[in-house]
Amino acid sequence: xxxxxxxxxVLLLAVIGPLIVPxxxxxxxxxxxxxxxxxxxxxxxxxxxxxxxxxxxxSRIVYGARPTVVTGMVSGFMIFSIxxxxxxxxxxxxxxxGNILMRFTDLTYSIPLIPFALVVVAIFGSGFYVSIVIIGAxxxxxxxxxxxxxxxxxxxxxxILAAKTSGASTPYIIFxxxxxxxxxxxxxxxxxxxxxxxxxxxxxxFLGVTDPFVPSWGIMVRNAYESGMMSSALWWSLPPGFLISxxxxxxxxxxxxxxxxxxxxxxxxxxxxx
Amino acid sequence: xxxxxxLLQVKNLEKYYDQQAGIVDWILRKDSDPVQAxxxxxxxxxxxxxxxxxxxxxxxKTTLIETLIxxxxxxxxxxxxxxxxxxxxxxxxxxxxxxxxxxIFQDPxxxxxxxxxxxxxxxxxxxxxxxxxxxxxxxxxxxQVELSPVDNYLDRLPKQLSGGQKQRVSIARALIVEPxxxxxxxxxxxxxxxxxxxxxxxxSDLIDDFGVSMVYISHxxxxxxxxxxxxxxxxxxxxxxxxxxxxVLNEPKHPYTRALLSAIPIPDSEAERERTExxxxxxxxxxxxxxxxxxxxxxxxxELCDKTPESYALSxxxxxxCHLHSEHDDQGDLNAVxxxxxxxxxxxxxxxxxxxxx
Numbered sequence: 001x002x003x004x005x006x007x008x009x010v011l012l013l014a015v016i017g018p019l020i021v022p023x024x025x026x027x028x029x030x031x032x033x034x035x036x037x038x039x040x041x042x043x044x045x046x047x048x049x050x051x052x053x054x055x056x057x058x059s060r061i062v063y064g065a066r067p068t069v070v071t072g073m074v075s076g077f078m079i080f081s082i083x084x085x086x087x088x089x090x091x092x093x094x095x096x097x098g099n100i101l102m103r104f105t106d107l108t109y110s111i112p113l114i115p116f117a118l119v120v121v122a123i124f125g126s127g128f129y130v131s132i133v134i135i136g137a138x139x140x141x142x143x144x145x146x147x148x149x150x151x152x153x154x155x156x157x158x159x160i161l162a163a164k165t166s167g168a169s170t171p172y173i174i175f176x177x178x179x180x181x182x183x184x185x186x187x188x189x190x191x192x193x194x195x196x197x198x199x200x201x202x203x204x205x206f207l208g209v210t211d212p213f214v215p216s217w218g219i220m221v222r223n224a225y226e227s228g229m230m231s232s233a234l235w236w237s238l239p240p241g242f243l244i245s246x247x248x249x250x251x252x253x254x255x256x257x258x259x260x261x262x263x264x265x266x267x268x269x270x271x272x273x274x
Numbered sequence: 275x276x277x278x279x280x281l282l283q284v285k286n287l288e289k290y291y292d293q294q295a296g297i298v299d300w301i302l303r304k305d306s307d308p309v310q311a312x313x314x315x316x317x318x319x320x321x322x323x324x325x326x327x328x329x330x331x332x333x334x335k336t337t338l339i340e341t342l343i344x345x346x347x348x349x350x351x352x353x354x355x356x357x358x359x360x361x362x363x364x365x366x367x368x369x370x371x372x373x374x375x376x377x378i379f380q381d382p383x384x385x386x387x388x389x390x391x392x393x394x395x396x397x398x399x400x401x402x403x404x405x406x407x408x409x410x411x412x413x414x415x416x417x418q419v420e421l422s423p424v425d426n427y428l429d430r431l432p433k434q435l436s437g438g439q440k441q442r443v444s445i446a447r448a449l450i451v452e453p454x455x456x457x458x459x460x461x462x463x464x465x466x467x468x469x470x471x472x473x474x475x476x477x478s479d480l481i482d483d484f485g486v487s488m489v490y491i492s493h494x495x496x497x498x499x500x501x502x503x504x505x506x507x508x509x510x511x512x513x514x515x516x517x518x519x520x521x522v523l524n525e526p527k528h529p530y531t532r533a534l535l536s537a538i539p540i541p542d543s544e545a546e547r548e549r550t551e552x553x554x555x556x557x558x559x560x561x562x563x564x565x566x567x568x569x570x571x572x573x574x575x576x577e578l579c580d581k582t583p584e585s586y587a588l589s590x591x592x593x594x595x596c597h598l599h600s601e602h603d604d605q606g607d608l609n610a611v612x613x614x615x616x617x618x619x620x621x622x623x624x625x626x627x628x629x630x631x632x
Contacts, residue, residue, distance in 0.1 A: 163398070165372060166402055
């Protein structure tokens with residue numbers, strides 16, 4: 001419940017955050033004496049203080065929810081769609097096609113994500129969306145393997161044979177019988193993958209592989225690190241890091257919760273049937 | 275019985291599986307021996323007739339049925355459905371075939387998609403074959419399989435049904451498209467005994483009242499007399515004995531059939547009979563070469579058994595593939611059989627009771 005609440009909160013911030021913040025994310029804050037407030041400690045007017053460039057930390061954090069959510073959604077969508085397609089097709093069709101797809105999956109498993117991202121950025125230039133696409137283009141591999149094994153198991157069950165012997169076409173069987181039965185596992189891995197993508201994206205931001213002008217939480221940690229004030233300006237360096245961790249943790253827990261709820265539902269239905 | 279065109283005719287059907295070759299075999303370029311799951315099975319099935327295929331686990335029954343329905347390509351041999359070889363079917367023929375031939379699976383717990391309700395499961399068949407009046411048909415078929423009141427069951431998921439109810443739903447799924455041939459793969463083996471009787475009764479009513487034909491596969495001889503007119507006994511991929519059900523059950527000729535029959539319990543603690551003990555287990559049907567496949571376990575083994583026995587006709591309706599009966603004169607039979615004659619006699623009583631149910 002608490003996790004669902006936190007995820008909803010982050011989503012809400014992402015949607016309306018920029019409308020409610022008192023300051024822009026790159027708006028310099030001036031003190032009462034007319035001077036820019038560089039790295040000011042928290043006060044009532046600026047509950048999380050300011051950065052070394054004189055920006056309001058709280059406002060930047062609120063702004064940072066949106067890139068985080070976009071990262072999660074875009075790479076989550078990529079992970080889910082690529083992973084499901086490859087997993088289901090290679091599992092169900094099998095044979096040569098399945099083999100080629102799985103060797104391709106093995107190939108992506110051999111890609112070290114961060115060095116790969118560095119190379120891609122060197123070729124295409126750094127950018128917020130480039131970093132997300134890199135993540136989505138690699139992280140589907142786990143989902144694909146798990147879904148494939150599930151499909152291999154399901155396709156030998158008699159109800160699939162029954163559908164075949166009644167003359168159902170392959171696409172029909174995949175959409176009607178296979179997908180609904182692997183969906184719970186797909187959703188769990190969607191949640192895990194989204195969380196993982198957010199962590200990786202923050203990592204890439206910290207390394208400077210993404211657009212430094214998008215005020216994501218990862219970029220904030222990077223800025224704090226580069227200013228050399230990681231330990232002296234804790235009000236600045238810690239909150240974005242914590243937020244990343246809590247968001248990802250909530251996603252993981254939510255995914256597990258969903259999965260166990262689905263299985264529990266099925267068990268209680270068995271109990272009903274006696 | 276013998277119309278010109280049987281509903282289903284199988285000629286010398288063979289289905290071999292290639293074994294997965296290990297890497298060593300692959301390097302040595304050694305071909306592994308195929309698994310001879312079904313080897314030279316022939317039969318004909320006329321309309322409104324039912325054929326039982328009996329044998330222990332691993333004898334190729336399920337492979338036979340899955341080959342018949344087209345889930346596997348036969349290695350060789352012909353399957354003629356209404357006189358047409360299924361290997362010459364085009365897409366439209368297959369669709370027709372898939373409607374006219376339906377299968378009932380062994381495991382009711384896995385035969386229904388856990389995500390679909392009873393209504394959706396049945397409706398799927400009608401959608402695939404583009405049949406109208408769906409609601410009425412679904413209600414009718416559920417009444418037929420005795421799931422009533424129908425409204426109680428329509429929206430249940432498989433999880434909310436008992437094993438017997440699930441099997442009824444999967445029978446309903448087969449019936450709803452009004453098939454001409456039903457292939458039943460041990461439909462009662464996973465149900466408890468009281469449910470078994472009800473399902474068997476339902477199946478035999480189907481044959482009598484709705485004019486469907488059926489191939490019924492089982493390892494349990496005590497159930498076949500309920501449903502089957504004809505019987506085939508399989509051992510390791512080959513048919514060892516075939517004939518009318520009463521004939522095979524009352525006068526079993528093949529040593530293997532006798533052993534199977536003597537394994538049926540007689541519900542009488544006083545009854546005494548000699549048992550035919552079968553030592554060992556059936557071998558793997560891999561590289562078994564020539565000769566009778568039962569010879570290693572046969573109590574009546576002879577020198578001759580290293581030669582593959584042909585199928586000898588004992589009467590027009592009773593065939594056995596055993597050298598004991600090669601002369602098929604009764605005198606020779608009696609001598610060879612005398613040792614286990616008691617078994618056959620003891621059996622005729624209990625099988626006769628089952629036969630009455632037909």
